[in-house]
Amino acid sequence: MKTIFERTPTLKDCPTHYCPGCGHGIAHRLIAETIDELGIRGRTIGIAPVGCAVLAYNYLDVDMVEVAHGRAPAVATGMKRANPDKIIFSYQGDGDLAAIGTGEIIHAAHRGEQITVIFINNAVFGMTGGQMAPTTVLGQVTATTQQGREAANEGYPLQVSELLELLPGAIYVERCALSGPAQIRKAKKAVKHAFQLQLDAAQGLSLVELLSPCPTYWRMTPVKAMEWIEKEMTKAFPLGRLKG
Amino acid sequence: MCGNEALAEAAIIAGCDAYFGYPITPQNEITAYMSKRMPEEDRVFVQSESELAAINMVFGASATGKRTMTTSSSPGISLMQEGISYLAGAELPAVIVNVMRGGPGLGNIAPSQGDYFQATRGGGHGDYRTIVLGPSTVQELVDCMPLAFDLADQYQIPVVVLADGILGQMMEPIVLDKKPRRELPPKDWALTGAKDREQNIVRSLWLPEGALEEHNYKLQAKYEQIQKDEVLCEQYALDDAEIVVVAYGVAARIVRSAVNQARKEGIKAGWIRPITLWPFPTEQIAKAADELSIFLVVEMSMGQMVEDVKLAVAGKTPVLFYGRPGGGVPTVSQVLERIKQLTIPPKKQ
Ligand SMILES: Cc1ncc(C[n+]2csc(CCOP(=O)(O)OP(=O)(O)O)c2C)c(N)n1
Numbered sequence: 198m199k200t201i202f203e204r205t206p207t208l209k210d211c212p213t214h215y216c217p218g219c220g221h222g223i224a225h226r227l228i229a230e231t232i233d234e235l236g237i238r239g240r241t242i243g244i245a246p247v248g249c250a251v252l253a254y255n256y257l258d259v260d261m262v263e264v265a266h267g268r269a270p271a272v273a274t275g276m277k278r279a280n281p282d283k284i285i286f287s288y289q290g291d292g293d294l295a296a297i298g299t300g301e302i303i304h305a306a307h308r309g310e311q312i313t314v315i316f317i318n319n320a321v322f323g324m325t326g327g328q329m330a331p332t333t334v335l336g337q338v339t340a341t342t343q344q345g346r347e348a349a350n351e352g353y354p355l356q357v358s359e360l361l362e363l364l365p366g367a368i369y370v371e372r373c374a375l376s377g378p379a380q381i382r383k384a385k386k387a388v389k390h391a392f393q394l395q396l397d398a399a400q401g402l403s404l405v406e407l408l409s410p411c412p413t414y415w416r417m418t419p420v421k422a423m424e425w426i427e428k429e430m431t432k433a434f435p436l437g438r439l440k441g
Numbered sequence: 442m443c444g445n446e447a448l449a450e451a452a453i454i455a456g457c458d459a460y461f462g463y464p465i466t467p468q469n470e471i472t473a474y475m476s477k478r479m480p481e482e483d484r485v486f487v488q489s490e491s492e493l494a495a496i497n498m499v500f501g502a503s504a505t506g507k508r509t510m511t512t513s514s515s516p517g518i519s520l521m522q523e524g525i526s527y528l529a530g531a532e533l534p535a536v537i538v539n540v541m542r543g544g545p546g547l548g549n550i551a552p553s554q555g556d557y558f559q560a561t562r563g564g565g566h567g568d569y570r571t572i573v574l575g576p577s578t579v580q581e582l583v584d585c586m587p588l589a590f591d592l593a594d595q596y597q598i599p600v601v602v603l604a605d606g607i608l609g610q611m612m613e614p615i616v617l618d619k620k621p622r623r624e625l626p627p628k629d630w631a632l633t634g635a636k637d638r639e640q641n642i643v644r645s646l647w648l649p650e651g652a653l654e655e656h657n658y659k660l661q662a663k664y665e666q667i668q669k670d671e672v673l674c675e676q677y678a679l680d681d682a683e684i685v686v687v688a689y690g691v692a693a694r695i696v697r698s699a700v701n702q703a704r705k706e707g708i709k710a711g712w713i714r715p716i717t718l719w720p721f722p723t724e725q726i727a728k729a730a731d732e733l734s735i736f737l738v739v740e741m742s743m744g745q746m747v748e749d750v751k752l753a754v755a756g757k758t759p760v761l762f763y764g765r766p767g768g769g770v771p772t773v774s775q776v777l778e779r780i781k782q783l784t785i786p787p788k789k790q
Contacts, residue, residue, distance in 0.1 A: 239634045268524070269494070278498075
């Protein structure tokens, strides 16, 4: 028999704690594959966020640190400045990066830190029970927008990638979706490119935003969640390479 | 060189690889000095966007095994408390200098000792301790830096150097020498890339039942070791003392003059000066309390360290307090007056 697909070594062989249909597992695989394909496991340091992916180090077999909510880009700055030869990536949710950590990501990009940021946008705070995130779309029902998000009261979905695109220090910004095989293949390319830039010592920050399903807190089946990304989420968050 | 610049140079000599800071008075000389000197030494300087970011940059550099520090003053140190708690939880070494100013709130930029509680109790959340050093001269401030880095590395713990605006701005002759270092354990926990080894993880989350309790016991054992081995304090004329004056930092300089004057006037006064504020010299103070001396605690605050003195004295003898907050600095004559009020006037011959 011929093996046509196998687990990439940097992804650990263990049971997952993620809910069925969650996008974090897919994003982890893309990162692990990238690390293996680029052969950089021995010089990579990852930063786990506070959020559902706080235990990312249980799945990604690289040196990893777990940091305070939202502070990953500052931690990454300390790591990269002190170790320019290492490949530093942060993995952050949209509560982590777009709410409590807005200051840190803007300034890390603004300084042009040579780090890679994988930004998981699932339009809710997963870990704390499905509350509104800055990225929650208009009309979306969450634990804290029970009538649906209203612009007048809660503002519009925050488009972090569009914000970062404006900063000279951000050299590569792309938004992809984990909503099906074709999209996931594109996402993989983007993730790999973001790491490759760092490997090439490109002068600035690279960020890949991944629209990611959260069937549990969207109250949908995994299949419906994938559809919802393409039909609804992409309206507020258009896919594509914004910069670089 | 003022105290601020002197401590910065001492940190460089002590092998600080990376400095991160955000400007705040009265410690701006440190950030400016580091911005020039660190690149000269081919080391890292970053002016962060906030103290929140600065302490997390320290967290990042430390997690990779580098010697790293940040400096700030009171309001900035408040912002760092989250990061200090995470450093303590993840057992990462770091040096944090607080050149204290008056508070609460924005307070003022005058010298103060109002952050003693925050420093010694742990202003962040959770069951943790930091080592706290309270130098009283610029020379001691300078000597504190290599000690702080060594203690941080030896115990994998954040170390706070608690100075104040006077020390930071003061100029005194100093000797910057390279004292022999401690034997330090290897940083085999550091994140350096998992090359030919298993992954290293630096974390402070312990979810499984009992895991955090276990982790806390481990931290506690370390703290007990520090309390046993690392107390530093200076004592003077305790043998026949009827009154013991306790003060740290700049306040201790005033106390020293006041006690010397009291002795000249025939009052049996002595002093104890804690150099480590945590671990606190509880035993030394308890011993003096056994001799039934009266205690007077002098601080540039409304009374914070006095609580630790009371705990050490444990009700055996009276503990009185004199302090001035908000930038007020007790004078020698004010302290002397308190000493006189509390002691039986010596008989005239
Ligand atoms: C300082 C602080 N505030 C709040 C929390 C609680 N908290 C944990 S995770 C989280 C939101 C996570 O959402 P997101 O970043 O979108 O990640 P997800 O769980 O959806 O993957 C919050 C608010 C915390 N841990 N620390």
